[in-house]
Amino acid sequence: MLKIHDLHVYYGGIHALEGISLEVPANKIITLIGANGAGKSTTLRTICGLVRAAAGTITFNGVDITRASTTQIVQMGITMVPEGRRVFPDLTVLENLYLGGYTRKDSEVKRDLDWVFSLFPRLKERKGQLAGTLSGGEQQMLAVGRALMANPTLLMMDEPSLGLAPLLVQEIFRIIKEIHSEGKTILLIEQNARAALQLADYGYVLETGRIVLSGTGKELLARDEVRKVYLGEE
Ligand SMILES: Nc1ncnc2c1ncn2[C@@H]1O[C@H](COP(=O)(O)OP(=O)(O)OP(=O)(O)O)[C@@H](O)[C@H]1O
Ligand SMILES: [Mg+2]
Secondary structure: OEEEEEEEEEEOOEEEEEEEEEEEOOOOEEEEEEOOOOOHHHHHHHHOOOOOOOEEEEEEOOEEOOOOOHHHHHHHOEEEEOOOOOOOOOOEHHHHHHHHOOOOOOOOHHHHHHHHHHHOHHHHHOOOOEHHHOOHHHHHHHHHHHHHOOOOOEEEEEOOOOOOOHHHHHHHHHHHHHHHHOOOEEEEEOOOHHHHHHHOOEEEEEEOOEEEEEEEHHHHHHOHHHHHHOOOOO
16 A cells, blocks of 8 residues: 655755665554654654655555645545644644544545544543643544544554553554554554554564564564563563
8 A cells, every 4th residue: 555665864964764665555554663763753754745755755555655745645545643642732622623634525524523433432522622621642532533534544643652541552552453443554653562563464663764674563572672672671
């Protein structure tokens, strides 16, 4: 579905992505793990057209989207839940959700709103509340719900469990599974490498702008270097 080939990204003099290649097949859950500053968010931002690639290609369902605008990319079926739950604080929950669907031309917005409310009943209870007054966990749910309102076929999530209490982390992973079972393809970035690799069909390990390892979730969980560096084992 998504293919990235030899992607290079610079921020001024910083070579943030040094030629990464990866694939996200349809209907799979793929995870990207790596230390702080490795380039995970940069990868997602580049796919979304928020950051420009200096070289390399990104294709989605066979179409080259390397230079497409973010609006075009969303309309083609890719959305992102950004790092740090960037909801619009002065808008209500419902307004945030409708904004997620602003590029849509189909008439199924109401159906997806109902689906989002069934995934996150808490959001339904609080639909008139200003997003900035939601708890951190609720804002994360809203960020996921807003991304789903664009009716993506590929949902990319940048550290959805960051800063959440353990029970809520479990809940987020359960919901990712449920979203996947509804037919969405998922590209997931996680600090919680163990949970991400247990969930994912396939994973990539990013180290300072390069992919250094890849394999099925199971294979990566069994690798010594992954266990030491990302799972904190001896
Ligand atoms: N807007 C920017 N301007 C300059 N440098 C940037 C910018 N955004 C990211 N970088 C740099 O690019 C590198 C990759 O950053 P990125 O945010 O992609 O890392 P990450 O893997 O998502 O890290 P984290 O786990 O901390 O979120 C880092 O060295 C970072 O300082
Ligand atoms: Mg990041």
